[in-house]
Amino acid sequence: MGEPASKIEVKNIKDIGLDEGAARLTPERIEKVINEVIDNETGARLKVYVDTCVHCGLCSEACHYYLSNDKNPVYAPAGKVKQTLWEIVEKKGKVSPDFIRRAAELCYTECNLCRRCAMYCPFGIDVAYMMLTMRRICHKLGVIPQYIQDTAQSHSATMNQMWVKEDEWIDTLFWQEEEAAEEIENLRIPLEKEGAEVMYSVIGPEPKFRAQLIYQAAVIMDVAGVDWTMPATPGWDNSDMAMYTGDNEMMGRLKKEHFETAMRLKVKKIVMGECGHAFRSVYDMGNRAVGWKMPPVQMVHALEFYYDLFKAGKIKVKEKYDKPVTLHDPCNVIRGRGLHEMARYVVNKVCETFIEMTPNREHNYCCCAGGGVINCGPPFRDKRVYSNRVKADQLAATKKKGVEVCIAPCHNCHGGLEDIIHHYKLGMELKFLGDIIYEVMEKPE
Amino acid sequence: MHTIYNFVSGPLAWLAFIIFIGGSIYKIVTMAKLAKKKDPSVYEYWDTGFALRSIAVWSIPFATVNWRKNPVMTLVTFAFHISLIVVPLFLCAHALLWKEVFDINWWYIPNGLADIMTLIVIGSCIFFAVRRSIRHDVKYLTSKSDYLILLMVAAPFVTGFWAYHQFPAYRLMFILHMLSGEFVLAAIPFTRLSHMLYAVFTRGYIGSEFGAVRHARDW
Numbered sequence: 001m002g003e004p005a006s007k008i009e010v011k012n013i014k015d016i017g018l019d020e021g022a023a024r025l026t027p028e029r030i031e032k033v034i035n036e037v038i039d040n041e042t043g044a045r046l047k048v049y050v051d052t053c054v055h056c057g058l059c060s061e062a063c064h065y066y067l068s069n070d071k072n073p074v075y076a077p078a079g080k081v082k083q084t085l086w087e088i089v090e091k092k093g094k095v096s097p098d099f100i101r102r103a104a105e106l107c108y109t110e111c112n113l114c115r116r117c118a119m120y121c122p123f124g125i126d127v128a129y130m131m132l133t134m135r136r137i138c139h140k141l142g143v144i145p146q147y148i149q150d151t152a153q154s155h156s157a158t159m160n161q162m163w164v165k166e167d168e169w170i171d172t173l174f175w176q177e178e179e180a181a182e183e184i185e186n187l188r189i190p191l192e193k194e195g196a197e198v199m200y201s202v203i204g205p206e207p208k209f210r211a212q213l214i215y216q217a218a219v220i221m222d223v224a225g226v227d228w229t230m231p232a233t234p235g236w237d238n239s240d241m242a243m244y245t246g247d248n249e250m251m252g253r254l255k256k257e258h259f260e261t262a263m264r265l266k267v268k269k270i271v272m273g274e275c276g277h278a279f280r281s282v283y284d285m286g287n288r289a290v291g292w293k294m295p296p297v298q299m300v301h302a303l304e305f306y307y308d309l310f311k312a313g314k315i316k317v318k319e320k321y322d323k324p325v326t327l328h329d330p331c332n333v334i335r336g337r338g339l340h341e342m343a344r345y346v347v348n349k350v351c352e353t354f355i356e357m358t359p360n361r362e363h364n365y366c367c368c369a370g371g372g373v374i375n376c377g378p379p380f381r382d383k384r385v386y387s388n389r390v391k392a393d394q395l396a397a398t399k400k401k402g403v404e405v406c407i408a409p410c411h412n413c414h415g416g417l418e419d420i421i422h423h424y425k426l427g428m429e430l431k432f433l434g435d436i437i438y439e440v441m442e443k444p445e
Numbered sequence: 446m447h448t449i450y451n452f453v454s455g456p457l458a459w460l461a462f463i464i465f466i467g468g469s470i471y472k473i474v475t476m477a478k479l480a481k482k483k484d485p486s487v488y489e490y491w492d493t494g495f496a497l498r499s500i501a502v503w504s505i506p507f508a509t510v511n512w513r514k515n516p517v518m519t520l521v522t523f524a525f526h527i528s529l530i531v532v533p534l535f536l537c538a539h540a541l542l543w544k545e546v547f548d549i550n551w552w553y554i555p556n557g558l559a560d561i562m563t564l565i566v567i568g569s570c571i572f573f574a575v576r577r578s579i580r581h582d583v584k585y586l587t588s589k590s591d592y593l594i595l596l597m598v599a600a601p602f603v604t605g606f607w608a609y610h611q612f613p614a615y616r617l618m619f620i621l622h623m624l625s626g627e628f629v630l631a632a633i634p635f636t637r638l639s640h641m642l643y644a645v646f647t648r649g650y651i652g653s654e655f656g657a658v659r660h661a662r663d664w
């Protein structure tokens with residue numbers, strides 16, 4: 001039915017995790033695992049979504065993959081479900097290893113789980129949920145892109161994403177404290193302070209590659225007079241690639257450790273850095289995996305935290321940032337938490353000229369790095385960059401209006417947008433909101 | 446002819462109603478039970494206020510971004526669904542049946558309007574079929590059953606229109622009209638037409654998640 005296969009075919013990209021994982025499969029094992037997942041882990045939701053979809057294609061234009069790949073129907077949200085769960089449900093799990101190979105590449109690298117399409121389907125069918133279900137099946141079958149599986153492995157061995165050892169973690173904090181104390185006298189990064197108001201948590205890559213973000217956060221905390229602390233034990237990392245590989249058990253363990261660390265420190269709330277997927281994990285998916293309906297400790301994303309600080313007048317601006325900026329709305333804190341107006345309030349506080357990109361707020365396009373896609377590594381880099389031409393167009397349009405800097409308050413978005421800006425030669429700077437706040441805020445001399 | 450007529454308008458009609466109502470209840474109850482057992486989160490996160498907000502917004506033509514992005518589809522689908530429900534319920538001839546069988550006084554719409562609405566349903570089905578065959582993304586999603594469903598839905602309207610206007614062989618058409626109507630009714634719980642039963646729940650659930658948990662709009 002439908003399109004001739006030649007026109008819509010998508011070539012498999014070599015990946016040892018996917019290729020060797022699929023080579024080990026047998027039809028019996030596939031059938032058994034699929035039916036286990038369908039019978040025990042997804043009941044009514046999957047069935048109702050599959051039955052209800054009227055194949056109308058009204059979700060197609062929600063997806064940046066579809067729009068960026070010349071409207072190739074294999075990238076339309078419902079098209080992705082057709083290639084995965086429709087077939088699986090219809091055949092009751094009797095599918096081939098080749099089928100799983102393609103389905104795995106699709107669900108891990110051709111959907112960012114950004115949930116934009118759920119806002120376009122008249123029934124509110126959640127395609128991201130179905131892609132996650134597919135990932136769950138692939139996880140149990142052991143067919144996972146190698147790079148992201150490696151980070152999931154790191155989570156289970158070290159409780160952080162980047163194989164950071166406990167002493168390395170503490171050393172990094174000391175190092176950043178020392179550096180920051182050169183700028184601001186007596187600045188401390190309080191470790192293990194029981195009863196502090198705020199536990200600050202970061203993602204694994206921060207101590208590894210972006211330690212200056214910890215420095216900046218420390219300066220902001222210090223200047224704003226926040227009573228804060230960081231844990232010296234595992235549980236400091238809020239990130240979660242297990243959530244994206246389909247390793248729900250590990251997702252639960254990670255969040256348990258994270259929240260229990262905050263409880264041990266008796267803090268009132270956890271403030272986290274500018275990360276989207278980590279927020280999804282602590283606020284939406286990870287807590288649910290352990291049985292907490294809502295996070296057991298109040299979770300405050302950086303955008304909300306900055307907003308609170310500015311509202312309370314705890315940070316003063318010396319001189320506004322003068323380059324014209326635009327703002328990328330990260331799905332996981334906008335569609336995932338509605339922080340868009342707070343983000344705009346802060347941007348307007350610290351920047352002279354703010355120019356919107358369109359569409360924006362809940363309707364913004366994902367960066368195409370999210371949902372673990374960037375974590376699937378170099379083999380899939382080109383696909384993700386080509387598959388977000390619409391983001392490049394969006395950025396280029398703001399550039400025409402004079403924008404020089406794009407603010408992206410999410411780590412994944414940063415990675416994704418960096419590649420897009422480079423590939424499409426957009427010549428824009430990319431910044432975290434914290435970068436700008438740090439730059440323009442009043443600090444003690 | 447007469448015995449067939451009696452059979453189709455009597456026992457078969459009852460059977461169709463029983464299958465439709467019984468089947469609908471069965472479907473909703475089994476899904477609700479299954480959800481309770483396997484997806485209890487659906488109940489946990491259900492928020493009636495936000496569910497209704499989402500359902501309401503999506504029930505208004507052009508109120509959502511996607512309705513506005515697809516103006517023709519929006520007009521057609523609203524006209525189609527409204528006509529589809531209004532004509533069988535409020536056609537004058539059907540209102541007489543309600544009166545005859547259940548002795549209830551029912552509202553009815555003028556025959557001219559019913560004619561127009563019938564043509565809207567038929568025209569919409571043609572529109573959907575054409576759309577399915579020319580838009581690449583929709584075509585990719587389409588299987589034979591999608592065309593069959595359109596045919597099934599159009600059939601009672603085509604035959605009803607035919608019989609009412611007394612075109613040739615209208616007696617036969619009248620029987621086919623009843624037959625096809627009964628068939629569609631009975632098929633609702635067991636085909637993709639079951640979207641009629643599930644729509645409030647899928648929409649309501651995503652509305653609850655977006656509204657109560659994510660503090661964002663879902664339209």
Ligand code: HEM
Nearest residue numbers: 054056122123522526529573594595598629638640641644
């Ligand atoms: C009263 C509850 C119902 C609701 C909320 C509803 C909603 C929808 C929606 C949102 C669509 C998606 C695509 C579009 O907008 O065309 C759709 C399509 C469709 N509906 Fe319904 N519907 C309902 C009842 C029915 C009934 C009772 C029938 C027929 C017996 C029906 C037949 C169809 C058909 C055939 C399509 C597919 C159009 C196509 O081929 O693209 N609907 N419906």
Ligand code: SF4
Nearest residue numbers: 063111112114115117
């Ligand atoms: S990438 Fe986003 S819009 Fe596209 S299918 Fe996945 S969740 Fe839907």
Ligand code: SF4
Nearest residue numbers: 053054056057059121
């Ligand atoms: S997911 Fe929704 S919008 Fe997409 S084809 Fe199915 S019913 Fe239509």
Ligand code: SF4
Nearest residue numbers: 276330331367370412
């Ligand atoms: S990386 Fe950013 S834009 Fe992409 S899915 Fe995550 S939050 Fe959305």
